[in-house]
Amino acid sequence: MADRPAPARRILVLLTVLAGLAGLLPDPARAVLPEEVLANPVHEARARAISKELRCVVCQNQSIDDSDAELARDLRVLVRQRIVEGDSDDEVIAYVVSRYGDFVLLRPPVKGATLVLWIGPIAIVLIGLLAMISYFRRAGREAERAGQ
Amino acid sequence: MSRRFLFLLPLVLIAALGIGFWFGLQRDPQALPSALINKPVPEFSLAAIEGSARGFRRDDLLGKVSLVNIFGSWCVACLIEHPFLMELKANGVVPIYGINWREPNRRAGPEWLDKFGNPYRFVGDDPRSEGAIAFGVTGAPETFFVDRKGIIRYKHAGPITRDVWESKLWPIVQRLRAES
Numbered sequence: 200m201a202d203r204p205a206p207a208r209r210i211l212v213l214l215t216v217l218a219g220l221a222g223l224l225p226d227p228a229r230a231v232l233p234e235e236v237l238a239n240p241v242h243e244a245r246a247r248a249i250s251k252e253l254r255c256v257v258c259q260n261q262s263i264d265d266s267d268a269e270l271a272r273d274l275r276v277l278v279r280q281r282i283v284e285g286d287s288d289d290e291v292i293a294y295v296v297s298r299y300g301d302f303v304l305l306r307p308p309v310k311g312a313t314l315v316l317w318i319g320p321i322a323i324v325l326i327g328l329l330a331m332i333s334y335f336r337r338a339g340r341e342a343e344r345a346g347q
Numbered sequence: 348m349s350r351r352f353l354f355l356l357p358l359v360l361i362a363a364l365g366i367g368f369w370f371g372l373q374r375d376p377q378a379l380p381s382a383l384i385n386k387p388v389p390e391f392s393l394a395a396i397e398g399s400a401r402g403f404r405r406d407d408l409l410g411k412v413s414l415v416n417i418f419g420s421w422c423v424a425c426l427i428e429h430p431f432l433m434e435l436k437a438n439g440v441v442p443i444y445g446i447n448w449r450e451p452n453r454r455a456g457p458e459w460l461d462k463f464g465n466p467y468r469f470v471g472d473d474p475r476s477e478g479a480i481a482f483g484v485t486g487a488p489e490t491f492f493v494d495r496k497g498i499i500r501y502k503h504a505g506p507i508t509r510d511v512w513e514s515k516l517w518p519i520v521q522r523l524r525a526e527s
Contacts, residue, residue, distance in 0.1 A: 256485040257485060257486065269449060269476075270476060270479070270484075270485070273449075273475055273476035273479075273480065274476075274480065276475065277476075277477075277480060296382070297382065297383075297386075297389075298382060298383065298389070298480055298481065298482070298483035299382055299483045299485075300381070300382030300483070301382075302382075
């Protein structure tokens with residue numbers, strides 16, 4: 200006889216699935232205030248893209264695009280100012296990095312000091328795979344020998 | 348021989364990681380390295396606060412060893428270091444310049460200085476964080492040590508207490524002064 204889930208459990212499952220789906224939707228809550236938004240939609244889109252790459256140095260685990268911190272707000276305004284004044288995306292980011300260092304980049308650049316961040320996980324997975332393969336090969340050979 | 352102890356390898360690796368994380372956790376994640384150490388003070392020019400005739404700009408810092416202190420009337424830790432900054436001023440130890448960061452209104456900063464005293468040579472009003480971002484400030488108080496050539500040489504985050512001053516900060520000022 201099939202085991203039927205109790206109603207409470209069914210609701211729980213449904214809620215979990217819904218919560219998972221909600222995570223796929225774009226987040227409607229934004230820290231960007233209406234008065235910050237630039238009139239030119241192309242400029243605004245660039246500002247949003249840049250802001251998503253920059254860490255809020257006060258809250259640290261949010262981008263300045265997400266953060267309600269005052270310093271994040273001032274940085275968003277500064278990003279927009281520089282875009283309006285004609286800076287390229289790279290120039291804007293370089294300006295902020297020159298003040299706060301690579302730390303403000305949510306995606307650390309690939310270079311000597313950060314190489315271990317980028318290569319490390321891949322290297323560990325590879326080592327694990329190699330160890331697994333050699334283990335199973337040996338186990339297979341031993342099983343063969345035992346079977347003879 | 349070596350193969351027999353291979354089973355210990357994961358244990359050793361985990362222990363090493365654990366020790367690494369343990370020390371990592373002792374570090375203050377808020378204490379960021381300044382990207383501006385040994386770089387010239389960036390161009391900036393801040394307006395005067397209310398009731399003062401003069402603002403504060405980059406060129407004020409040239410020709411002598413000086414301190415740039417970020418403060419605000421809203422900043423509790425700033426009040427902790429304030430009496431000591433007053434003492435430095437009274438004894439003419441080193442010129443201190445102030446960046447009055449993000450006041451809720453134009454009166455708050457000047458009133459705070461009237462009430463507790465003004466240890467600064469010049470104060471710049473910084474409602475939009477232009478000065479704070481120029482210095483890569485993440486919180487208040489922060490104090491930058493600038494040498495004769497206008498190069499930022501040291502950043503101290505948090506209040507300046509007598510202890511830190513005597514053990515760490517005063518030697519830095521002396522060292523910078525000894526340079527030609």
